[in-house]
Structure formats: structure tokens, C-alpha cells
Amino acid sequence: MQRVKSLLTPTLLVARHQTAGRGRAGRTWLSTPDGVLTFSLAWEFPAGAQSMMGLPLAVGVAIAERLLQLGVPVQLKWPNDILRNGKKLAGILVESQAGQTQSSWAVIGIGLNLSVPAELEREIGQEVADAAWLAQMDRNQLLAQLLQALQVALTEFSLQGFSAFVERWNRLHAHTQQTVVIMEQGEVLHQGIALGVDALGCLLLQTEQGEQRIHSGDVSLRPL
Ligand code: ATP
Incomplete structure (x- = not known):
């Protein structure tokens, strides 16, 4: 996080092939060069911004809503996954540092399955989802779509915190009443x-x- 502080913000890092992807609690996020879109966005929130607690969920809402607009039927699994047909299509990892008098920071990591080969699924050890429709899109166009959705959501989050996203999250919740x-x-x-x-x-x-x-x-x- 110290090193992130010396970056200009926002900073976007896109990996064509991510070799050491992480999930929560040191779990691994696996990908292949062309099969999974992986990127991290460093974002600074103004001093006095809202609690960072709901940020991973707000990011989930932003990405899921944009995927729906792009024609991919998705739902949200609490706290940080995007599902398609009940299987994981995308993972979100947010590492943040909240400042009281200074600005707060977050690094938002996203891995989105575009086309997952059977060997990768075997390595992951469970059935996962991918999205052939997105795999056909120009990679930069897809990234631009997701970043635009994130930019709007992160600005909203700085002003209103997660309260602006609660209803939207609940509408997309995969396990309501289950x-x-x-x-x-x-x-x-x-x-x-x-x-x-x-x-x-x-x-x-x-x-x-x-x-x-x-x-x-x-x-x-x-x-x-
Ligand atoms: P869980 O997925 O067990 O509910 P989690 O959602 O907290 O826990 P994360 O830490 O978000 O999991 O993500 C890591 C997990 O995601 C790995 O343990 C693995 O099961 C799964 N995984 C790893 N790579 C992929 C991938 N490309 N697509 C889908 N799932 C993956």
C-alpha cells in the first residue's frame, strides 16, 4: 500500500497474462493469457470519504450492471463474486486503506473469465463460468466499458458510500431467500x-x- 501511495491516481495495470493472481485470504486466482481479463485500478478517495467497507460490493454492482448491458446475464454472490448460471464468472479483490484526515486509497483487482479452457477449470477445481460473447469483443473496448462503469461508481461511492448501491446490489443478489x-x-x-x-x-x-x-x-x- 505504501508503494501505491507514490503512484499517480488513478492508475490502471492490465496484465495480458497474470501469473500470481490473488483472491481473498491468500487464495489464488488463476488465468490464461487470452482466457481471463485481469486488471487492477488504484483509486484515491478524498479525505473524509465514506467507510471503505462496502467498496467491493459497490464495485460488483458497477461491473455486473455493465455486463448486463453488454448482454451477459449475471448475479452477485456476497461478498465479492459475480456469477453466471450460479458459477463464478468474475472475482473482485479490493485492498484499501482508509484515511481520517488524509485521502483513502484502494486497489481494485478484477479477474473476468472470457473463455476458460477445460485444463484451467480442472486446475481451479470447480466449475466456473465464462462469456463467449465478451471473448469476441475487442479487449480494449471491453476494458473501456468496465472502466467507465467503475469511474462513475467510484465517484458515487466517494460521495454517498455504499448506501447508493444497496438496492442495486439486492436486485442482483443470487441467493435472496435461499x-x-x-x-x-x-x-x-x-x-x-x-x-x-x-x-x-x-x-x-x-x-x-x-x-x-x-x-x-x-x-x-x-x-x-
Ligand atoms: P469462494 O470462491 O470459496 O466462495 P471467495 O469468493 O472469497 O471464496 P476469492 O478469494 O474471491 O474466493 O477467489 C479465489 C477463489 O476463486 C479460488 O479459491 C478458486 O476457488 C476460485 N478461482 C480461481 N481462479 C478462478 C477463475 N479464473 N474463475 C473462477 N474462479 C476462480
């Missing part, structure tokens, strides 16, 4: 019915003990 479990390091922490997210981006879960607010931290959601 029974899900929340896992942490392989252990089930909670089981309940997913209701949607609140104004901070926490998942609202109806459990036998009442409604719980789940902070993303390092927990993962699994549909039952």
Missing part, C-alpha cells in the same frame, strides 16, 4: 436464509437465533 451457510476456514459459522445486504454491505441472515449481520472479513457463503 438457505445458505457462512463458512470460516472450513467451519460452518452460521446457517440461515439470506435476506440481502444492509447499508454497510453486511449480509443479513435470518437464523434460528434471529437476524444476524455478517461482516465479510474472511467468511465465505455457500448455498445449501
